[in-house]
Amino acid sequence: MTLRYPEAQTELPGYYTYDPKLGVAKPGYKGRHILWMDKCTGCQLCSIACENISQAIEMVKVNRTQPNNRKSIFPQVDYAKCVFCGLCVDACPFYALGMTDDFNLVATTKKALVYSPEKLSVPPTVTRKKVEFKVEEDVAYHD
Numbered sequence: 273m274t275l276r277y278p279e280a281q282t283e284l285p286g287y288y289t290y291d292p293k294l295g296v297a298k299p300g301y302k303g304r305h306i307l308w309m310d311k312c313t314g315c316q317l318c319s320i321a322c323e324n325i326s327q328a329i330e331m332v333k334v335n336r337t338q339p340n341n342r343k344s345i346f347p348q349v350d351y352a353k354c355v356f357c358g359l360c361v362d363a364c365p366f367y368a369l370g371m372t373d374d375f376n377l378v379a380t381t382k383k384a385l386v387y388s389p390e391k392l393s394v395p396p397t398v399t400r401k402k403v404e405f406k407v408e409e410d411v412a413y414h415d
Contacts, residue, residue, distance in 0.1 A: 288371040290362040302356045303375030305349050307392035309338065311368035314345040321363035328353035329360055334389050340366075346389035352382045372396050 288300035322329040331345045338344065361369050374396035379385045
């Protein structure tokens, strides 16, 4: 929930992830994706989940050898198309994809909004001021 945009934001616990074994999503921000390349098998389920929504995920070949990803294909996200729904994260059975708190993606070209697998694997550094959200006697407010 955005209370003061863009100077401050509320505090949520970590990244948005989904546990396919339990069938439960863990709460968190739905910002830009993070890819754990060592867990990705190249199964393309994230791309298939995105296919009928925004077609923002494309599987690309990367010159990197992974024992669990023999084809060496990983997701690439086009944020000019992404709607941040999180269905790609929900579809990943290997815990390889999550969504971070970096939701303020700004670029001057569409090409700059295409994040390669290498760029997705680097955790973002978010330096915005956090606001504590308080609820007292049926009244919610922030500082």
